[in-house]
Amino acid sequence: xxxxxxDKVMTWCSxxxxxxxxxxxxxxxxLEDMERxxxxxxxxxxxxxxxxxxxxxxxxxxxxxxxxSLAAGAALANERMKxxxxxxxxxxxxxxVNHLVHGIRNNYNMVFIxxxxxxxxxxxxxxxxxxxxxxxxxxxxxxxVVDPINPVEFALNMGPSFVARGYSGNVDQLTDIMRAxxxxxxxxxxxxxxxxxxxxRSTPDAWYGERMKDISELxxxxxxxxxxxxxxxxxxxxxxxxxxxxxxxSKQDLxxxxxxxxxxxxxxxxxVKFYDVSELM
Ligand code: SF4
Numbered sequence: 001x002x003x004x005x006x007d008k009v010m011t012w013c014s015x016x017x018x019x020x021x022x023x024x025x026x027x028x029x030x031l032e033d034m035e036r037x038x039x040x041x042x043x044x045x046x047x048x049x050x051x052x053x054x055x056x057x058x059x060x061x062x063x064x065x066x067x068x069s070l071a072a073g074a075a076l077a078n079e080r081m082k083x084x085x086x087x088x089x090x091x092x093x094x095x096x097v098n099h100l101v102h103g104i105r106n107n108y109n110m111v112f113i114x115x116x117x118x119x120x121x122x123x124x125x126x127x128x129x130x131x132x133x134x135x136x137x138x139x140x141x142x143x144x145v146v147d148p149i150n151p152v153e154f155a156l157n158m159g160p161s162f163v164a165r166g167y168s169g170n171v172d173q174l175t176d177i178m179r180a181x182x183x184x185x186x187x188x189x190x191x192x193x194x195x196x197x198x199x200x201r202s203t204p205d206a207w208y209g210e211r212m213k214d215i216s217e218l219x220x221x222x223x224x225x226x227x228x229x230x231x232x233x234x235x236x237x238x239x240x241x242x243x244x245x246x247x248x249x250s251k252q253d254l255x256x257x258x259x260x261x262x263x264x265x266x267x268x269x270x271x272v273k274f275y276d277v278s279e280l281m
Pocket of ligand 1: 047
């Protein structure tokens with residue numbers, strides 16, 4: 001674990017679910033024996049993004065809602081590094097939802113960790129597109145009046161190659177999910193449900209603790225069956241299943257589909273050259 005630690009002090013509130021997510025990621029990277037130059041961490045704006053300078057690794061802190069496009073560019077340029085992107089529910093399903101659609105559809109070879117605390121925590125607790133109906137937040141004092149987006153259901157409807165749901169309170173399972181995501185060739189969508197004890201009182205850890213179920217305990221579950229995954233993912237209130245919910249290994253990532261890259265021995269980043277355009281000017 002020491003491998004990626006810095007002496008910077010983490011600024012998250014105590015008992016924030018982000019600690020569990022950071023812990024699982026660090027464990028997954030160590031268990032996969034990844035050195036610092038084997039991966040790139042790309043952070044969006046949000047509480048999750050405050051981890052950007054807390055890893056002794058290559059990190060980028062991008063614009064709000066744009067982390068998938070930023071990370072996809074890096075993933076296309078250099079497949080020698082595993083690109084891992086992070087964004088909260090605000091950035092993912094409001095500012096940047098268009099990027100998620102095309103990230104999944106194009107199956108960029110990257111991991112996307114979706115921190116879902118069901119609110120905009122960094123800006124002191126406004127409702128996001130994932131806040132539950134009826135919940136009172138700053139700015140919606142009478143309660144949210146529309147139904148929330150279910151992130152896993154959304155991802156399953158975009159033709160994905162890998163969809164998982166974890167919970168920040170189950171670090172062992174989340175570590176396994178992240179290890180599988182790191183080894184997946186294509187866009188690995190990982191939703192992580194997490195408590196925000198400071199601003200979202202509707203779904204504390206005790207609430208999740210009563211409802212989270214491991215998909216490995218569901219008899220006959222087939223992670224290659226999209227319809228079954230959709231049925232299981234729909235329940236976000238009673239039995240909330242976590243684990244790797246869907247995998248389609250036959251879907252190729254975008255670069256693998258490019259005729260121009262067939263037989264290429266170099267990465268795109270190796271092929272960057274200077275061209276003299278002064279005559280054209
Ligand atoms: Fe965590 Fe919520 Fe505090 Fe943000 S506001 S650091 S999500 S507890």
